[in-house]
Amino acid sequence: MADAPYDPYVPKAGADQSGGQSRTQALQGRDSKLTRLFNQEIDATVQVMRKNIENVAQRGDRLDVLQDKTDNLAESAQGFRRGANRVRKQMWWKDMKMRVCIVVGIIILLVVIIVPSAFRIFIRSLTRIDPCISYYRSRFYPANMLIIPDWSDIHRLPANGSPAHPRLSLLLLPSAIVHSFSSLSLSLSRASPGQLDQTSRETMLSATSAALRAGARRGAPRAAAAAGASAPNVVRGSGPSASRGLGLAGRRGLSSTRALASFPTRDRTREIVAQTVSSIGSKREGQQYLKLFTSVESQKFAVIKVGGAILTEYIDELCRSLLFLYELGLYPVIVHGAGPQLNRLLEEAGVEPQFEEGIRVTDAKTLGVARKLFLEENLRLVDRLDSLGVATRSISGVFMADYLDKEKWQYVGKITKVNKEAIEKSIEAGYIPVLTSMAESEDGRLLNVNADVAAAELARALEPLKVVYLSEKGGLFDGEGEKISHINLDEEFDHLMSQPWCRYGTRLKIKEIKELLDTLPRTSSVAIIHPSDLQKELFTDSGAGTLIRRGDKIQKVSSVSDFEDLDKIKEALIRDREGLDAEATVDRFVDFLRENPFTAYYDDALQCVAIVIPAGKDRPMATLATLAITKSGWLTNVAENVFAAIKKDHPSLVWTVSENDENLTWFFEKADGSFNRNGSVLFYYGCDLRSDALAPVYDDFVSHGRAMLGDSNLEARLRRAAQAASQALRDSRGRA
Numbered sequence: 001m002a003d004a005p006y007d008p009y010v011p012k013a014g015a016d017q018s019g020g021q022s023r024t025q026a027l028q029g030r031d032s033k034l035t036r037l038f039n040q041e042i043d044a045t046v047q048v049m050r051k052n053i054e055n056v057a058q059r060g061d062r063l064d065v066l067q068d069k070t071d072n073l074a075e076s077a078q079g080f081r082r083g084a085n086r087v088r089k090q091m092w093w094k095d096m097k098m099r100v101c102i103v104v105g106i107i108i109l110l111v112v113i114i115v116p117s118a119f120r121i122f123i124r125s126l127t128r129i130d131p132c133i134s135y136y137r138s139r140f141y142p143a144n145m146l147i148i149p150d151w152s153d154i155h156r157l158p159a160n161g162s163p164a165h166p167r168l169s170l171l172l173l174p175s176a177i178v179h180s181f182s183s184l185s186l187s188l189s190r191a192s193p194g195q196l197d198q199t200s201r202e203t204m205l206s207a208t209s210a211a212l213r214a215g216a217r218r219g220a221p222r223a224a225a226a227a228g229a230s231a232p233n234v235v236r237g238s239g240p241s242a243s244r245g246l247g248l249a250g251r252r253g254l255s256s257t258r259a260l261a262s263f264p265t266r267d268r269t270r271e272i273v274a275q276t277v278s279s280i281g282s283k284r285e286g287q288q289y290l291k292l293f294t295s296v297e298s299q300k301f302a303v304i305k306v307g308g309a310i311l312t313e314y315i316d317e318l319c320r321s322l323l324f325l326y327e328l329g330l331y332p333v334i335v336h337g338a339g340p341q342l343n344r345l346l347e348e349a350g351v352e353p354q355f356e357e358g359i360r361v362t363d364a365k366t367l368g369v370a371r372k373l374f375l376e377e378n379l380r381l382v383d384r385l386d387s388l389g390v391a392t393r394s395i396s397g398v399f400m401a402d403y404l405d406k407e408k409w410q411y412v413g414k415i416t417k418v419n420k421e422a423i424e425k426s427i428e429a430g431y432i433p434v435l436t437s438m439a440e441s442e443d444g445r446l447l448n449v450n451a452d453v454a455a456a457e458l459a460r461a462l463e464p465l466k467v468v469y470l471s472e473k474g475g476l477f478d479g480e481g482e483k484i485s486h487i488n489l490d491e492e493f494d495h496l497m498s499q500p501w502c503r504y505g506t507r508l509k510i511k512e513i514k515e516l517l518d519t520l521p522r523t524s525s526v527a528i529i530h531p532s533d534l535q536k537e538l539f540t541d542s543g544a545g546t547l548i549r550r551g552d553k554i555q556k557v558s559s560v561s562d563f564e565d566l567d568k569i570k571e572a573l574i575r576d577r578e579g580l581d582a583e584a585t586v587d588r589f590v591d592f593l594r595e596n597p598f599t600a601y602y603d604d605a606l607q608c609v610a611i612v613i614p615a616g617k618d619r620p621m622a623t624l625a626t627l628a629i630t631k632s633g634w635l636t637n638v639a640e641n642v643f644a645a646i647k648k649d650h651p652s653l654v655w656t657v658s659e660n661d662e663n664l665t666w667f668f669e670k671a672d673g674s675f676n677r678n679g680s681v682l683f684y685y686g687c688d689l690r691s692d693a694l695a696p697v698y699d700d701f702v703s704h705g706r707a708m709l710g711d712s713n714l715e716a717r718l719r720r721a722a723q724a725a726s727q728a729l730r731d732s733r734g735r736a
Ligand SMILES: Nc1ncnc2c1ncn2[C@@H]1O[C@H](COP(=O)(O)OP(=O)(O)O)[C@@H](O)[C@H]1O
Pocket: 306, 307, 308, 309, 337, 339, 451, 452, 470, 471, 472, 473, 475, 476, 477, 478, 501, 502, 504, 505, 506, 509
C-alpha cells in the first residue's frame, strides 16, 4: 500500500495503534473519546485554514488581474494624450491656414479694388495740378470709366506737359485709400442676401461696380479741396472775391464740398438699395441701362429740368433721386426754374404776373425779383444736395442770349450760345452742375429765360442720352384727365396743338420739346415725370410719366408681296431665334401668311417686327403671331411705338409668350390679364374673362398651349422646330 501524502495535521494511523497497546484498558475507552473529539476539532481547524489559504491564493490572482488592467488603462491614457496633442496640432494648422487665406484674400481685395481707385484719385490729383495730364487722361480714359493707370503712361505725357507734383499727390494717396475702402464697404453692404432676391442682387452687382467708380470720382472734389485748386474762370462765384457780391447765400460759396463727410453712409446705402430694388424692373433692364449710361462721357448722360414747383413741394424726392444717380457715378446736368415762386412774390408785391405764349413778360422790376429768387432757389437745392453728400456746383454764365422780342417780352432772352465748358469741367471735377435758366447778353445784362426753353437749349448743346422734365403732375394729361403715356410727335403734334387743354406753359413745353427732338437723332426722347419716378424712367423700358418722341415711322403691310424686301423681313423674324431649322420654319410661316390675312408692323430699321392675324371665322380674337425686337430696339422704345400702332388697329388682342422670356414684365404691362400654364403665358387686352371671344381662346390654350389658334405663333413654331430637329439629330446619332 502506498504511503498517503504527508500532512502534519493528519495523525498517522500507525501512531494511533502503537500508542493504544502501551496504555491500560480503562484509560483506553475514555482517552479514545477525547482523542476523537480532539481530532475532529483539529480537522475542522485544518479545513478552515485550508479555506483561508485558498481564499488568499484566489485574492492574489484577482489582484494580479487588477494590476494588469491598471497597466492597460495607464497605457491607453498615454495613447489618448498623444492623440489629443496630434489633433490639437492639426487644428492649429487648420486655423492658421484659414487665417493666412483671409489675410491673402484681404490683400488681393486691396490690390484689385482699392489700389486702382486710389490710383485713380491720385491721377486726378495730378490732373488738377497739370492741365496737360488732364488732357491726356480725358483723351485716353473716358471720365466715367474705372481706369487702372500704368505708371509708364504718366511718363509718356505730351512733350509740352509740365511735371506733376509728386509730393502733393503722394500726400493724397492715403486719404484716397481710406475713401476707397469706405466705398467698398458701402458697396458690399448692398448685397444683403436677406433683403434682395437673385435678380436684384445681380443688378446690384452692376450697381456696386458703378458705385466703386463713383467712389473713385468722389475723391476728386476732396482732393481738389485739399490741393486748394479750382478751375479758373469756370465756376463763377466759387472764389472768395465772387462771393462778396452775392450776399449771404453767395458768401457760402457756390460749390459744395461738404459732400460725403457729413452724411451717415449706412443709411444712405440702405436707401439706395431700397430704391434700386424697387425701381429696376428686371435684370436685363437694369444692366442694359447702366451699361448704356456709363458708356458715354459723363456730361452726355442726362439733362434734367426741374420745374419750380418741385423745389417747393418735392425737393426731398428730387434730392433722393439725384443722390441715387450720384452714388451710381452718374452726373446729370440740372437746370431749374422758379416760376410759381416768382408768381407768388410778384403777387405779394402787388404786381400781376403777365405771360405771352407761356413766356413771362419781364420788366426791370420783375427781373430784379427773379434774379434774387432764382439764385436763392438754386442755393437751396445745392445746399440740400450737399447735406445728403452729393457734391454739386452752382454754375452761372452758361447761357448767352439776345433779346427774344424786347417789344413783346422786354427782358427775356433767346439763347444764342451754351457754354458747355463750365458744365464739363464741373462734372470732370466730380460735381453735379446745377443751373438756373437765367441768361446773359453779350453786354453783360441778365435776361430771363423760360426754364423749359433753357433745358431744351442745353439738351441741344449736350446731346445727352436722356432728357427729363420733372413736373409735380408727373406727366401730361389729356382732356379726360388721363395721363398720356406716349406721344409720337410726328403723328400727333398737330392734334395735340388743337387740344383745348394744350395751352400756356404746357403748350410751350410741347413746342420746345418738338423743336429739340427735331434736331436730335430720331432715337432721342424727352420724358415728363415726377421726381420720385426718376429711377424708373431711367432704368426700365416702360419708364414713367409721359414719354415724348418723334416716333419711328411704323410701316404697315398686309400682303407678303407688299414687303419691300422680304429677305430682310425674314432675317428680322429669325434674328435672335436662330437655331436648327429656323430658316425653313420662317419660310413655312411666310407661306402661312400668303394664305391668311395679317398685318405686319415694323420700323424702317427693322428693329421691331410684329405680325398680327386678325379675328376671323376660325379665330375668335386677333392674335399677335410674333414680336421680334433687337436688343437696341428695347432701349429705343420702338417696341412701344409698334405696340401703340397695333393697339390703334386692334381694340382687343391675345398672344402667348414663354414664361422664361426675359421681357415678360413688358408683356405684363401691355396686357389687361394673363393665364399661366405649363411654362407658357397667354396674354390678352381689350377683353376680360366674361367676354365670349376669350373663352374659346382660353380652351384652345389649355388644350394646345402655344400651338393654339392654328399654330400661328412664330416663336413657338421656331422653338418646336429646333427641338424636333435636335431630337432627330440625337436619334440619328443614337442609331449610328
Ligand atoms: N394737360 C396738362 N398736363 C399737365 N399739366 C398741366 C396740363 N394743363 C395744365 N397743367 C399745369 O401746368 C403746370 C405746369 O406748368 P408749367 O408752366 O409747364 O410748369 P413747369 O415748367 O414748372 O413744369 C402743372 O402744375 C399743371 O397743373
